[in-house]
Amino acid sequence: MLRLLGWLANPRVTAWASLSTLLFFAAEWVVSATWRGNYGYREDLLGPLGVAFCGPAGEWPCSRLYPVMNVGLVVTGVAVAVVAAGWIVQRVTDRGHAILLMVAGFGLAASGVVTNRVDYSWNLTAIVTFMTLGSVSVLFVALGSTAAMSVERRGVAVVAGVASLLGFLAFVGGHDIFGPGGAQRTAVYGVLVAVIALGTAGLRRPQTPGRHTAGSELVGNTR
Numbered sequence: 001m002l003r004l005l006g007w008l009a010n011p012r013v014t015a016w017a018s019l020s021t022l023l024f025f026a027a028e029w030v031v032s033a034t035w036r037g038n039y040g041y042r043e044d045l046l047g048p049l050g051v052a053f054c055g056p057a058g059e060w061p062c063s064r065l066y067p068v069m070n071v072g073l074v075v076t077g078v079a080v081a082v083v084a085a086g087w088i089v090q091r092v093t094d095r096g097h098a099i100l101l102m103v104a105g106f107g108l109a110a111s112g113v114v115t116n117r118v119d120y121s122w123n124l125t126a127i128v129t130f131m132t133l134g135s136v137s138v139l140f141v142a143l144g145s146t147a148a149m150s151v152e153r154r155g156v157a158v159v160a161g162v163a164s165l166l167g168f169l170a171f172v173g174g175h176d177i178f179g180p181g182g183a184q185r186t187a188v189y190g191v192l193v194a195v196i197a198l199g200t201a202g203l204r205r206p207q208t209p210g211r212h213t214a215g216s217e218l219v220g221n222t223r
Helices: 002-008 011-019 022-033 066-090 095-113 120-144 151-173 179-199 209-220
Strands: none
Touching: 002 011, 002 066, 011 066, 011 179, 022 066, 022 179, 066 095, 066 120, 066 179, 095 120, 095 179, 120 151, 120 179, 151 179
């Protein structure tokens, strides 16, 4: 446990974990590009990308690469949770805000395990959990984080968080501004963009001596 805490205390680990969420975009593009039929980002939700068959009766073949989407959801969700855990250990944001983001990450990961085929209601619940808690938490983190970062980076995170929240409200309200798929993606993308913007601040910010020493002591105590 102490070794894990020392690992999470490293801002670079947080940064690389945030960058690993790019796998989500790659997985979504690959699966949607190999879709057998018409798949639109505006009208179609994310859930059908994770099943072999879709359509009104569940008999239409979708993409043979559908497992890639589920793996992408799980990896991305876990990565978001790791980023949030890192922020808790590094004490760069309010613990409550980071915990909300961690729960959101677990929700996204769960949507890759409990697919539309397994249980549609729980799959949607898991994704909505990510959209809800994720959009709110990244806004709080962006506005209240004590981590050293540029105004531009923080601004990107705030704009992404606001866009995510608007996308979620449009999705829940059934507004046709972006379409159901577009609204859902606006909410999900916004959270991920904010996580990347905030998390990668660790790549440019050197560790403080105090944190490095603390991490070394944590690791050393396990030997």
